[in-house]
Amino acid sequence: MSDVMQIPFLDLIAPHRELEEELVKVFRECLRTASFVGGSQVQGFEEEFAQFCETKYCVAVNSGTDALRFALIAAGIGPGAEVITVPNTFIATTEAISQTGASIAFVDIDERTYNMDPNQLEDYLKFRNRQSAIRNGRPRAVLPVHLYGQPADMDSILEIANRYGLMVIEDACQAHGALYYSKIEDKWKKAGSMGLAAGFSFYPGKNLGACGEGGAVTTNDEKIVQKVMMLRDHGQAKKYYHDFEGYNGRLDAIQTGILRVKLKHLSDWNEKRRQKAYRYNEMFAQIDSLILPYEPSRTKGVYHLYIVRVQKREELQKYLSERGVATGLHYPIPLHLQKAYGGLGHIEGSFPVTEKVGKEILSLPMFPQITEDQQDEVVNRIKEFISART
Ligand SMILES: Cc1ncc(COP(=O)(O)O)c(C=O)c1O
Numbered sequence: 525m526s527d528v529m530q531i532p533f534l535d536l537i538a539p540h541r542e543l544e545e546e547l548v549k550v551f552r553e554c555l556r557t558a559s560f561v562g563g564s565q566v567q568g569f570e571e572e573f574a575q576f577c578e579t580k581y582c583v584a585v586n587s588g589t590d591a592l593r594f595a596l597i598a599a600g601i602g603p604g605a606e607v608i609t610v611p612n613t614f615i616a617t618t619e620a621i622s623q624t625g626a627s628i629a630f631v632d633i634d635e636r637t638y639n640m641d642p643n644q645l646e647d648y649l650k651f652r653n654r655q656s657a658i659r660n661g662r663p664r665a666v667l668p669v670h671l672y673g674q675p676a677d678m679d680s681i682l683e684i685a686n687r688y689g690l691m692v693i694e695d696a697c698q699a700h701g702a703l704y705y706s707k708i709e710d711k712w713k714k715a716g717s718m719g720l721a722a723g724f725s726f727y728p729g730k731n732l733g734a735c736g737e738g739g740a741v742t743t744n745d746e747k748i749v750q751k752v753m754m755l756r757d758h759g760q761a762k763k764y765y766h767d768f769e770g771y772n773g774r775l776d777a778i779q780t781g782i783l784r785v786k787l788k789h790l791s792d793w794n795e796k797r798r799q800k801a802y803r804y805n806e807m808f809a810q811i812d813s814l815i816l817p818y819e820p821s822r823t824k825g826v827y828h829l830y831i832v833r834v835q836k837r838e839e840l841q842k843y844l845s846e847r848g849v850a851t852g853l854h855y856p857i858p859l860h861l862q863k864a865y866g867g868l869g870h871i872e873g874s875f876p877v878t879e880k881v882g883k884e885i886l887s888l889p890m891f892p893q894i895t896e897d898q899q900d901e902v903v904n905r906i907k908e909f910i911s912a913r914t
Pocket of ligand 1: 698739
């Protein structure tokens, strides 16, 4: 087995080796100034990340989950409200909704982009309008997820939301730097700059990852900023004057310092991910039984994950694992079929596109430093598996 090439799903060591000196400097500076919570590192990062996202403001918080929960609460979401999202996301998206006291509504996804299908959103809202009784609360917001680093169809979602008087909060936790061409504004827009507010995650494996937990809210709305800043700090704007109960949701100075070092490389890393994704696409082009990522001409994704769809997914995953190729499933069980959401009353068949796609997706090794040799190995193993079965 020792001569088998081991290919990680994600290499978190290589980028840190490259940046080690700079990162250690951040830690040393924090030790020497004893500036651990708040201060110039945090503010500096917030300014730089807002600039990167092309938003007026950024508020750094403890995690992507906090970011989404705080953004929703700041937008006025709470008990009596319903927030509409997709069932093929990480549970943090829906935890953030429930933890505000609001209820969750799901709509199905587009089979090609894996993002919220605007037609399903519209159908759901028409259906809700026809209902005389308010079942779980009134629809108040839409929470599209830019899954795998590909922006959702924001023009359509914003237009529908606008017509129905709903707010839009983006889950940009996987989409740092992803671009969407807005026909309404006639320009390319960054993920996290299109809705009323957005949540980002800086979990280590994200395109921009901390050396620990981290997240941020981006927005152009000053009221949202003020509220999120208080929410992350026990409901206070002035020390020991608490206007409401908040959270301990601050991001510390060491993590923001680390993120500032990495942010300088993010565009380059994103471009590398794109190039690797296109290289995979080219190498897989002749294989009919693989469905490759679809990138509409209006989006420029950042390939947080590179997903293929294939029949006999479990068998292929096992085959690859036995040959040193690590893969992932994002996500194997749709949220509406999770035990945690049994109370919502959904069954197998409730969201057929999500369910179908969920059985076929496989996430292949993807990170900026993946080498051509490593990619060749992944592709050859998959080709080998497929040709043995056709
Ligand atoms: C789509 C999505 N939403 C929300 C989150 C939550 O982010 P965090 O893990 O930083 O709380 C994640 C991160 O895993 C995510 O991928």
